[in-house]
Each structure stands twice: as structure tokens, then as C-alpha cells.
Amino acid sequence: MDINEKYLVLTGACGGIGSEIASVLAHAGANLILVGRNLSKLKALQLALPRETAHKTLVADLNTDAGIQSVHDRCQQWKTEGLVIHGLINNAGSNQFSRLNQRDAASISEEIHLNLTVPILLSQQAIQWLARPGLILNVGSTFSAIGYPGYTTYCAGKAGLHRFSEALDRELDGTGIRVLYLAPRATDTALNSTTVNELNQHLGNQVDPPKWVAEQLLLSLQQETPVRWLGWPEKLWVRVNQILPSAVAGAIRKQSATIRQFLTKAEVHSSPEVL
Numbered sequence: 561m562d563i564n565e566k567y568l569v570l571t572g573a574c575g576g577i578g579s580e581i582a583s584v585l586a587h588a589g590a591n592l593i594l595v596g597r598n599l600s601k602l603k604a605l606q607l608a609l610p611r612e613t614a615h616k617t618l619v620a621d622l623n624t625d626a627g628i629q630s631v632h633d634r635c636q637q638w639k640t641e642g643l644v645i646h647g648l649i650n651n652a653g654s655n656q657f658s659r660l661n662q663r664d665a666a667s668i669s670e671e672i673h674l675n676l677t678v679p680i681l682l683s684q685q686a687i688q689w690l691a692r693p694g695l696i697l698n699v700g701s702t703f704s705a706i707g708y709p710g711y712t713t714y715c716a717g718k719a720g721l722h723r724f725s726e727a728l729d730r731e732l733d734g735t736g737i738r739v740l741y742l743a744p745r746a747t748d749t750a751l752n753s754t755t756v757n758e759l760n761q762h763l764g765n766q767v768d769p770p771k772w773v774a775e776q777l778l779l780s781l782q783q784e785t786p787v788r789w790l791g792w793p794e795k796l797w798v799r800v801n802q803i804l805p806s807a808v809a810g811a812i813r814k815q816s817a818t819i820r821q822f823l824t825k826a827e828v829h830s831s832p833e834v835l
């Protein structure tokens with residue numbers, strides 16, 4: 561899709577990857593509807609974008625029913641007023657690096673809700689207010705295809721998002737809406753705690769700059785790429801895990817002691833006593 565002068569809804573707009581997506585897309589000519597929880601952060605982002613008055617802001621906590629409904633109501637209202645919205649980018653997401661037995665039920669539910677249920681609900685709404693041709697792009701993760709210790713519920717949520725994107729794209733075949741999936745690997749944002757950054761360094765994992773991820777997302781939109789896995793050798797491991805999961809399990813087993821050591825550190829830092 562040519563995104564020039566097209567309105568696109570972007571969730572998680574003020575985050576590390578989201579703010580770079582906003583910048584890259586606005587420089588490419590898109591008009592953005594920036595969704596986040598904090599109005600002053602959204603306004604500051606809007607002011608920093610080229611053609612600042614072309615963009616809109618929308619405050620919504622997407623982990624609440626009211627937040628989800630407000631996105632729908634505003635987009636329907638803008639549609640009634642003649643605004644043509646061509647895209648939805650489901651980028652808001654969160655995770656916690658912790659063993660499953662250290663998590664409380666509420667944090668598990670919230671993580672699954674934000675990473676999986678929220679994009680499903682927003683996509684369902686968007687079918688009503690998106691113009692044709694329209695695009696929905698879901699931001700997933702390498703961990704949607706590779707189960708990794710310490711990220712059990714995040715892997716589950718993102719794996720669901722990957723399969724959802726594939727199924728909805730097939731369901732909407734011929735309707736003028738495409739559903740795309742972009743899977744970054746580790747990216748340099750506040751999503752990753754100091755402990756996770758130390759683990760990545762220790763294991764020699766590459767960490768991408770968020771601007772590069774945003775540029776890859778722009779390519780996905782322009783080329784309407786159904787699925788894009790980012791980073792080498794991660795994209796190879798994704799394929800190997802499909803056909804030979806025991807090989808990937810063996811490689812992860814070699815990292816187990818290190819991962820456990822950093823998990824313990826992360827769990828101590830996030831325990832209620834320390835907070």
C-alpha cells in the first residue's frame with residue numbers, strides 16, 4: 561500500500577518501537593492516529609512529528625473494556641465525519657521475564673490480554689471502520705515461533721497473535737483488507753529490563769535499534785508482506801524450530817544455567833519486597 565496521506569491507527573505509539581514507527585511513517589507521508597495511555601506523552605510525540613497538525617491522539621488503556629470501546633467509538637465517529645482510515649497497527653505489548661511459577665494470575669491475564677486479546681478485538685472493530693484497501697499489521701515477536709524459558713506466557717500470546725493474523729488474512733481474502741504480521745527479535749527499548757539486557761549481552765544475542773524495526777515495518781506495509789521475521793540467525797532458528805524442534809531445544813539447553821541465573825536475578829528485582 562502507498563501510505564502517503566493515508567490515516568493509520570498506531571497503538572503503543574509512545575513506546576520505544578512505537579515512537580520510531582510514528583516517526584518513520586510520518587516521514588513517509590502517513591497521517592497517524594496515535595494511541596497511548598498518557599495524553600501529555602502523546603501530544604509531545606505529535607509535536608515532534610513532521611506535519612504535526614495532520615496527526616491525531618487517542619487516550620486509551622487497552623487492557624480495559626472502556627479503552628477498547630473508546631478506540632472503536634472515536635474511529636467510527638471520525639469515519640462518519642468523513643475521515644478515511646486505511647490501517648491499524650497493533651503494536652502495544654508487554655512482557656515479564658520470569659518463571660511461570662513466580663507469576664501471579666493477574667499479571668499472566670494482563671499479558672495475554674494485551675498481546676493477544678486486544679489486537680483481536682481491535683481488528684474485529686477495524687473491519688467496520690477501515691477503508692478498502694485496508695491493512696492490519698500485528699507486531700509479534702521471534703518468541704511467537706520459539707518457546708523460550710522465562711517468557712512462557714509472552715510466547716503463548718505472540719504465538720496466538722501470529723496464528724490469528726494468518727487466519728484473519730485468509731478469512732478476509734477478497735474483501736480488500738490484508739492482515740500482516742511482523743516479528744522483531746530483541747530490540748533496544750524499555751520493554752527489556754537491565755537484567756534482560758545483561759542476559760542478551762552474556763549470550764551474544766543481537767539487539768536491534770527500534771528505528772530499524774520501524775523501517776522494516778514500513779516495508780511490510782508498502783509491500784504488504786504477510787509475515788516478516790527480523791534478524792539473522794533468529795529467522796533461521798524460527799524455521800528450524802518448525803521442522804526440528806529438538807535441535808533448538810538442544811541449543812537452548814546449553815544456555816539453561818545462564819538463563820536460570822538471570823531469571824533468579826530478575827525475579828528478585830521484581831519481587832514485592834524489593835518494589
Ligand SMILES: NC(=O)c1ccc[n+]([C@@H]2O[C@H](COP(=O)([O-])OP(=O)(O)OC[C@H]3O[C@@H](n4cnc5c(N)ncnc54)[C@H](OP(=O)(O)O)[C@@H]3O)[C@@H](O)[C@H]2O)c1
Pocket residue numbers: 571572573574575576577578596597598601620621622623624650651652653654674699700701702743744745746747748749750751752
Ligand atoms: N523490545 C523488544 O525487545 C521487542 C522484541 C520483539 C517484539 N516486541 C514487541 O514490540 C511491541 C512494542 O514494544 P516496545 O519494545 O516498544 O515496548 P515499550 O517501549 O515497553 O512500549 C510498549 C507500548 O505498549 C503500550 N502499552 C502497554 N500497556 C498498555 C495498555 N494497557 N494500554 C495501552 N497501551 C499499552 C505502552 O503505552 P504507554 O506509552 O501508554 O505506556 C507503550 O507505548 C510490543 O508488541 C512488543 O511485544 C518488542
